[in-house]
Amino acid sequence: MAEGTAPDWRPDASLQALKLRADILAEVRRFFSERQVLEVDTPLISRHTVTDRFMQSFAVPGFFSRQPASTGYLQTSPEFAMKRLLADGSGDIYQICKAFRRDESGSRHNPEFTMLEWYRVGFDHHELMDEVCDLLTTITGIRSRANWTYHEAFRHYLETDIGQATTADLQALANRELGDVPADMSRDDSLGLLFAEAIEPRLAPDVITCVHDFPASQAALARINPDNPEVACRFEVFAGGMELANGFHELTDPREQAARFEADNRSREASGQPVITPDNRLLAALEAGLPDCAGVALGLDRLIMLAASAGRIDQVLAFGAGRA
């Protein structure tokens, strides 16, 4: 491998890739400036972090004072702080910042990465999906677009009706498509693995593919579709064979938000993971009133990979985790 040959004080990315990176950052800022979306900058380290069962944040003990209880957390996304700004009346906002996630390392993952996150007041997830596509077209020149619901994508690419398929059917499908997979996977484990490894590679690389209406069990912080309780108002956007963005028509109900924090913590406890104290400032902000809005997080490093035709995230980072 190339990493083995170049001395490790040198950057991972070529100067050409770094220049492309700078150009894209400037273009993204121009895109939002033209649309009167305000750039904001929220803390990378906060007292609270996400409760997500499958996401681990890095703790920074003693960040706020010498007291042992004053742990700070490197943020896995700026979502909570940005929603507090929205609740205070900021209007449309965007942020370009570093985000940190433990145990995420690979050809498309670096534990520290650059995220572009933005919120549009009064948008629903379909309007925001359109805006994500506009941004991707501006940066990459790709104009073709495809839209699938999560359900349609499984039917089209894997000839499976996930409404009918049992957990055992999905496990068998994963075995058939992907070889030896963990036994007794949950329904969402099988769906997620099949989506990422059997559907994503089949998406046309030169088309922007939007997938929406995720199963309600994978709602994360999206509201549930009021007309169909089985699906969440959540979408993901793909291009170049990569997942680029994940967005929601945001959940605004503080009671529902508190209930999801609790549900996350129950499953964390059941799987032996530490319980996370819910962010009471986010809950207070929702209580005060989060305006109806849609928000999306986009992996900027991956967008730069796509523009640079890079196969590995290291190729667009000055220093990947291996040389940090």
Added chain:
Amino acid sequence: MATYSTNEFRNGLKIMLDGEPCNILDNEFVRPGKGQAFSRVKVQYLLTGRVVDKTFRSNESVEAADVMDTNMDYLYNDGEFWYFMDPVTFEQVSADAKAVGDNAKWMIEQDTCLVTLWDGNPIAVSPPNHVVLEVTDTDPGLKGDTSGSGGKPATLSTGAVVRVPLFVQIGDSIKVDTRNGTYVSRA
């Protein structure tokens, strides 16, 4: 018992699966949306050579395989086993036909071979990339004939058969690339 977490996986790591030592050929971290993360790996079972795609849940632990590659001198073959000696400790090990496989035809006494040991026992043997062997049988061939580019078969002292140019004669020593079994030059 040593174990590895999936986030320690890297190419070349040796792990135990189904009671058999395996080599990780390829490893990719996968996180579908906001769900459970996985490690998708391509592994080669070292005893049988078969290659399998396997998916682990992220942070799952897998038993480490005590597998090491070590340079050893090939001593002799007693008809059943091939004997090798560690040049530093002088410790000897014996490899069976399964471990030596097709490489038996490149085994030359005193050559340094790469021996793969699992729990101290040889499971694979790689000869040097190039060996020099004597031609024991080949058609005399016509001197000066340059029309045929395919050469002719020659049997070497170990029983190996390789294609050689027409000018190579019985009794010549030739250099052979053991990785693909091709003639390199006269030695």
